[in-house]
Amino acid sequence: MREFGYERAFDVSGAVALIGSDPDARFLGGGTNLVDLMKTGVERPALLVDVRELPLDRIELERDGGLRIGATVTNSDLAAHPDVRRHYPALAQAVLAGASGQLRNMATVGGNLLQRTRCGYFTDISRPCNRRSPGSGCPAVGGEHHNHAILGASEHCIATHPSDMAVALAAFDAVISYETADGPGELPIDGFYPPVGDTPHIETTLPPGALITGVTLPPAPVAARSRYRKVRERASFAFAIGSIAGALDVEDGVVREVRLALGAVASMPWRARAAERLLVGGPASAEAFAAAADAELAAAEALPDNGYKVTLMRNLIVAVLTELTEEVSR
Amino acid sequence: MTPSTSSAITLNINGEKYTLPVDHRTTLLDALREHLDLTGSKKGCDLGQCGACTVLLDGRRAVSCLQLAVAAEGRAITTIEGVADGERLHPVQQAFLDLDGYQCGYCTPGQICSAIAVIEEHAAGWPSAATDDVRPEAGVPALSAEEIRERMSGNLCRCGAYVSIVQAVAQAAEVQGKEAVA
Ligand SMILES: Cc1cc2nc3c(=O)[nH]c(=O)nc-3n(C[C@H](O)[C@H](O)[C@H](O)COP(=O)(O)OP(=O)(O)OC[C@H]3O[C@@H](n4cnc5c(N)ncnc54)[C@H](O)[C@@H]3O)c2cc1C
Numbered sequence: 001m002r003e004f005g006y007e008r009a010f011d012v013s014g015a016v017a018l019i020g021s022d023p024d025a026r027f028l029g030g031g032t033n034l035v036d037l038m039k040t041g042v043e044r045p046a047l048l049v050d051v052r053e054l055p056l057d058r059i060e061l062e063r064d065g066g067l068r069i070g071a072t073v074t075n076s077d078l079a080a081h082p083d084v085r086r087h088y089p090a091l092a093q094a095v096l097a098g099a100s101g102q103l104r105n106m107a108t109v110g111g112n113l114l115q116r117t118r119c120g121y122f123t124d125i126s127r128p129c130n131r132r133s134p135g136s137g138c139p140a141v142g143g144e145h146h147n148h149a150i151l152g153a154s155e156h157c158i159a160t161h162p163s164d165m166a167v168a169l170a171a172f173d174a175v176i177s178y179e180t181a182d183g184p185g186e187l188p189i190d191g192f193y194p195p196v197g198d199t200p201h202i203e204t205t206l207p208p209g210a211l212i213t214g215v216t217l218p219p220a221p222v223a224a225r226s227r228y229r230k231v232r233e234r235a236s237f238a239f240a241i242g243s244i245a246g247a248l249d250v251e252d253g254v255v256r257e258v259r260l261a262l263g264a265v266a267s268m269p270w271r272a273r274a275a276e277r278l279l280v281g282g283p284a285s286a287e288a289f290a291a292a293a294d295a296e297l298a299a300a301e302a303l304p305d306n307g308y309k310v311t312l313m314r315n316l317i318v319a320v321l322t323e324l325t326e327e328v329s330r
Numbered sequence: 331m332t333p334s335t336s337s338a339i340t341l342n343i344n345g346e347k348y349t350l351p352v353d354h355r356t357t358l359l360d361a362l363r364e365h366l367d368l369t370g371s372k373k374g375c376d377l378g379q380c381g382a383c384t385v386l387l388d389g390r391r392a393v394s395c396l397q398l399a400v401a402a403e404g405r406a407i408t409t410i411e412g413v414a415d416g417e418r419l420h421p422v423q424q425a426f427l428d429l430d431g432y433q434c435g436y437c438t439p440g441q442i443c444s445a446i447a448v449i450e451e452h453a454a455g456w457p458s459a460a461t462d463d464v465r466p467e468a469g470v471p472a473l474s475a476e477e478i479r480e481r482m483s484g485n486l487c488r489c490g491a492y493v494s495i496v497q498a499v500a501q502a503a504e505v506q507g508k509e510a511v512a
């Protein structure tokens with residue numbers, strides 16, 4: 001591991017000033033992803049600026065019913081918070097589905113959003129990888145890709161974003177706030193993770209040196225009836241091979257509002273807008289759910305070893321919508 | 331200016347203060363084992379994947395292999411060496427002994443530190459991924475075997491002593507519940 005300096009920041013402007021425009025400086029949250037990647041040499045920072053003492057560790061219910069979540073709130077505190085569990089249950093479930101109790105105590109909201117892909121070539125510095133080392137190639141396309149993307153990928157990179165939390169945030173139209181030396185800014189989660197194209201190394205649209213200060217969830221009554229389902233290769237403590245955050249409002253058998261976001265299928269949490277459009281105003285029936293799933297997955301492009309995800313996601317969409325419909329009628 | 335790559339730090343471990351120089355690259359696990367001779371915390375994977383290195387930071391369980399020592403300054407660190415009350419074992423330690431919650435014992439310090447926190451998290455009303463309804467109105471379900479397995483999933487045991495580990499955690503939770511009432 002490369003040697004590095006360590007500074008603790010106590011206020012937002014101090015944190016931003018310490019990072020400055022140094023491309024070799026990194027913010028340190030819980031360190032559960034960054035320290036891991038420093039051990040393997042993927043990350044080689046010269047300076048770490050610890051953000052854990054910043055006054056960004058609160059969750060507040062806003063006057064309009066939305067929720068403001070500070071960037072250094074731990075994943076555990078997020079999932080345990082009564083307002084999250086009451087108003088956005090799928091968010092609590094998504095966070096609880098990720099990692100382990102130990103890691104959730106350490107991990108922060110900001111770090112979770114910026115965690116890097118689990119593609120095995122990305123984490124092995126002896127292998128080429130366009131995302132880690134632009135232009136070097138993508139061995140996953142012709143190699144090990146059973147847990148790689150089926151939506152929105154390109155020949156340059158087929159990696160997935162591994163976060164469970166971000167899938168629920170995408171379903172609920174989260175807005176990410178940040179601070180740079182030029183002042184504060186905001187980015188909707190839709191657009192926060194740019195399309196892969198031929199620049200997989202550009203992973204977010206945050207300006208350089210930006211400190212994430214928090215995440216705001218707009219009020220969404222539909223979110224009170226929401227669920228997160230995650231499929232993985234063992235019962236617990238594993239990354240998703242497919243996941244879904246869903247919310248549904250049905251009246252007299254007709255879909256009034258629906259939110260669907262899919263995980264482990266793309267380089268970003270995938271908001272299933274095609275499916276949502278098809279569902280709204282139509283019947284809450286098994287046929288309609290299947291048709292919506294098919295519409296969303298029509299654009300899927302599978303490689304030899306990840307085609308199972310198309311079927312898996314279709315089944316997950318139908319299952320979660322069916323469960324939510326049953327919940328409504330209870 | 332190149333920043334300094336090492337610091338003299340003071341760690342608060344099991345109620346005692348230890349001052350030591352550390353290269354910033356040192357993890358808390360390595361500081362405990364290699365610098366302070368506190369070898370109860372074990373190194374299994376060094377990647378956050380096995381839980382053998384679990385300690386409590388300000389009362390919450392964490393993997394010390396992904397925690398930089400320099401970033402742990404100012405926090406109350408509890409290791410397996412500090413969970414007993416003098417000669418009196420912690421109820422979780424006692425339950426692991428009573429029920430054979432181990433075979434080789436390598437994962438055991440991490441299992442015990444994790445279990446101590448699991449019981450507290452559950453008592454504090456935290457739901458888990460095994461909890462059907464996470465809404466606060468629904469309350470938290472009892473610490474069933476299914477809940478224990480999910481909550482303890484960050485601790486692997488190569489010997490596969492899981493059956494008795496789950497029993498030990500359940501017994502310790504029961505004993506502590508009774509003590510709390512008494
Ligand atoms: C064994 C293991 C299993 C896991 N399983 C899962 C899983 O099943 N599901 C899942 O979703 N995740 C999983 N994770 C990933 C885990 O959720 C992330 O590592 C964690 O959320 C990252 O948060 P952190 O605070 O530790 O980030 P750090 O490691 O501290 O930082 C990550 C990145 O974010 C940057 N950063 C941190 N905070 C800020 C900020 N405020 N502003 C700007 N930049 C910032 C850092 O510079 C770094 O680049 C797992 C991790 C491990 C080690």
Ligand code: SF4
Pocket residue numbers: 117119120121122128129130131132137138139140141148156157158159200
């Ligand atoms: S899929 Fe992306 S991250 Fe994985 S090797 Fe290819 S370029 Fe790298």
Ligand code: FES
Pocket residue numbers: 372373374375376377378379380381382383384393394395396
């Ligand atoms: S040694 Fe820390 S989790 Fe395995």
Ligand code: FES
Pocket residue numbers: 431432433434435436437438486487488489490491
């Ligand atoms: S008792 Fe041997 S690894 Fe758990």
